[in-house]
Amino acid sequence: MPDYGQELSFGSFITPANADPHRPVRLARVSEAAGLDLVTFQDHPYQPGFLDTWTLLTWVASATERITVSGNVLNLPLRQPAVLARSAASLDLLSGGRVALGLGAGGFWDAIAAMGGTKLTPGEGVDALSEAIDIIRGIWDVSERGPLRVDGAHHRVAGAKRGPAPAHDIPIWIGAYKPRMLRLTARKADGWLPSLAYLDDGELRRASRTIDAAAEDAGRHPAEIRRLLNVAGAIQPMSSGRLQGPAAQWADELSELALADGISTFVLASDDDATLQAFGEEVAPAVREAVGRERAGRGTVPAAARRGSAALALRRDGIDYARIPAALAASAVEPGDRSYDAVRHNYLRSGAPGLVLLPRTADEVVEGLAYARTLDVPLGVRSGGHGISGRSTNDGGVVLDLRALDAVTPLGGGRVRLGAGATWGHVARSLQPLGLAISSGDYGGVGVGGLATTGGVGFLGRRFGLTIDRVVGADVVTADGRLLRASAEENPDLFWGLRGAGGNLGIVTSVDVEAMPLGEVVFSQMAIDARDTAGVLQRWGGAVEAAPRELTSFLVLSPARRGQPSVAQLMTVYAGDDTEAAVRELERLADAGPLLDHKAYLLPYPGILQDAGRHHSGGGDPSVRSGLVTHLGPDEAGAFADLAGTGAAYFLQIRATGGAAHDLAADATAYPHRHQNFLLSAMGASQHALDAVWDERMAPHVDGLYLSFDTDTRIERLVDAFGANLPRLREVKRAYDPENVFRANFPIPPAG
Incomplete structure (x- = not known):
């Protein structure tokens, strides 16, 4: 049999006995300390002498830091698939991606029926398991927008909402021995999990060949199905049979199973501390070394590089x-x-x-x-x-x-190093216990790399400036493959350009940022009748400009439609300790128009950043235009109100900037807009229609634009975005990316 080239892993199979309920948990910790990758527990809900396996898995996950947890295998007839899917995803999120799902079709049917389950024939059990896998994967698949419908003979969902998505791609392993179950494993599962004790001589290879053939029939490569194996025995000084002997004997025998039978995960059934420790510290390293050496000599192709016919197509x-x-x-x-x-x-x-x-x-x-x-x-x-x-x-x-580059590392003195793939919600939560914060837009799911190299007009902006204003250094991969440090002292021209046009100059892998001390903030949400749209915008703008820097306010304008009046929704942050002053400033904002609703909260900064996962499903591919203005006077407010009335945009927003963002000169960073107080943006379904209305109504009144909120790629937009800084920026582009490798996002032509 082939070696499938799968990475080796090792685990434990612990009895979930409840006589001493904490002993299985302690053995799981022993497994982790010994370096094992996986800890598993059998699942027999009808057995009163056992702890409930799912409860135990949850407890073990919270009591460990690294090891993956799984049932071996979960009793599907007594665990409803849609609920199991959400339970597994939830535990995966809470544990940081440390869940695997071992499933079984059921076997002790009288005991299952006694617990309220339905007694099935072996064939019905296979069908039920197949339906359950479809439901479980469907619940996890949040990329599909519609509700989940599976009309099975044994398991059904009729319009179930999808989600949550797990933290990682949870593997599904099936405990199987008979041909129909093996073929199901090949079609739908990620792994096969039998026990060596239940396999006669030659049966391991025959069953594996059945999986291989069924996988190829389904367009999958056999290497896509991990081969796991529960093993038992004794690690002892003298040999007395298979898997009954010293660690070196175990290493030889398991290496043979890996190289000749394709087994890549060995799970030791033992409740003995010393045995688990020896398995993790002596046997596993020896097997990894022996198999790695043999694979290197053979030139074994890793499993990740193998694809079935369906994927290759x-x-x-x-x-x-x-x-x-x-x-x-x-x-x-x-x-x-x-x-x-x-x-x-x-x-x-x-x-x-x-x-x-x-x-x-x-x-x-x-x-x-x-x-x-x-x-x-x-x-x-x-x-x-x-x-x-x-x-x-x-x-x-x-x-x-870059999602894996997500570390948040305090450097001392208020400075922190942020991986470019971190999200701002993660950054805010990490800094809050230190009493620090960085202004970072209004959405926790936004990535560090994009915002920290473009601008960053956020809820703390008028007090602390743009996000780029707090960046003091960056690690950058340039077009020619150099890894450079950019700061005021090192490659200062690159550092200047990164703060406003970073995506054009290289791949930023991390940024060093000066965070600011911040306690709790006042967060206000208001709804204002905006039938007098231009008047509301003018009064709100005037109140914002008159407010102290601690106040930053965003306005979302909902145009009148279907007989409903126009409404302005205000989201405002007062980033200061004086709550009485905050109340006074909010009252001034409320005078912008008839107040329909108002809620205010005192909470930590992370609490105002709506968070989101990384499982994006795309959207309506909207068109967006943006512009900056110094004041919301009659002309600017009137033009924006007219734009709202055309129907060309379904989402319109104004963000207050200014304040601390004005403390820098226009040429201090590549981003030049240091005198304007407001950023206006409009989102519509048609670029052509939006461009036509924007160019007619708004263009005469705006001064510059914000590239992160614009999809008009006409070359003149670069002049609007960078103004007098564009010639210098083109020189920097020529120095670091003369071949224009980074040209996907509003490309800046290199000088010359």
Whole structure:
């Protein structure tokens, strides 16, 4: 039998006895301390001498830090699939992606029936398991927008809402022995989990061959199905039979199972501390070394690089899949991979890239970029995937997704280093216990890399300035593959350009930021009757400009439609300790028009950032225009009110900027807009229609634009975005990206 090239892992199989309820938990900790990767428990809900397995898995996950938890295997007839799916996803989110789902069709049917389950024939059990897998995966698949419907003979859902998505792609392993179950495993599962004690001589290989054939019939590569094996025995000084002897004997026998039978995960059934410790500390390293040495000699292809016929048919022209760098191949995602839908889209943009690379280090970013440059396909770089323009995904190209570069590391003195793939919600939560904060937009799911290199007009902006104003250094991969440090002292021209046009100059892997001390903030939500739209905008704008820097306010304008009047929704933050002053300023904002509703809260900064996961499903591919103004006078407010009345935009927003953002000169950063007080944006369904209305109504009144909120790619937009800074920016572009490698998002032509 072949070696499938799967990465080796080792686990424990612990009895969930409840006589001493904490003993299984302690043995799980022993397993983790011994270096094992996995801890599993059998599941017999009808057995009164056992702890409930799902409760135990949850307890163990909270009592450990690294090890993956799984049932071995869960009794599906007594665990409703849709609820099980949500339970597994929830535990995966809470544990940071440490859940696997071992499933069984059921076996002790009289005991199952006694607990209220339905007694099934073996064939019905297989059908029920197949339906359950469809439901479980459907609940997890939040990329599908419609409700889930599975009309099975044994398990049904009729319009169930999808989600939550788990933290990682939870593998489903099936405990199976008979041909129909083996074929189901090949079609729908990620792994096969039998026990060696139940397999006669030769049966392991015969069953594996059945899986291989069924996988190929289904268009899958046999290496896509992990081969796990429950083993038992004694680690003892003298040999007395198979898996009955010293650690070296165990290592030889398990290595043979890995190389000759394709087993990649060995799960030891034992409730003995010393045995588990020896398995993790002596046996597992020896097997890894022996198998690794043999694979290197054979030139074994890793499982991650193998694709079945169905996946191969979806590969895109122009991408040399065989030459993906080894460090990135295991996590690379292609069309046809089950995780593809979770990484192909952005928040508002649909995408169909031919390859998504997930580097874990700056060096891997260098490798990924070098590889992508050998191809004649589009290149996208993604941190959080919230960019309005959507250029961090593409059709048929390569995407470098930086989500794994998400560390938040305090450096002392209020400085922190942020991985480009971190989200601002994660940053805010990490800094809040330190009494620190960074102004960062209004949405927790936005990625650090995009915002910290473009601008950052956020809820703390008038007090602390733009996000880029707090950046004091960055690590950057340049177009030619260099990893440079950019700061006021090192590569200062690059540092200047990164703060406003970072996506054009390189791939930022981390930024150093000066965070500011901040306690709780006042967060206010108001609704104001805006039938007098222009008047409301003028009065609100005047109140904002007159307010102290502690106050920052955003306004969302809902145009009148279907007989409903226009409404202005205000979201305001007062970032100061004086709550009485906050109340006075909010009262002034409320005078902008007839007040319909008002709620205010005193809460930590992370509480005002709406968070979101990374499983984007695309959107309506909206068109957006933006512009900045110094004041919301009659002309500016009137033009925006007229725009709202045309119906060309379904979402209109004004963000207050100014305050601390005015403390820098216009040429201090590539972003030049240091005198305007408001950022106006409008989102519509048609770029042509929106452009026509914007150019007629708004263009005469705006002064500059904010590229993160604009999808008009006409070349003159670069002048609006960078103004007098554009010539210098083109020189910086020529110095660091003369071949215009980074040209996906509002490309800046190199000088000359």
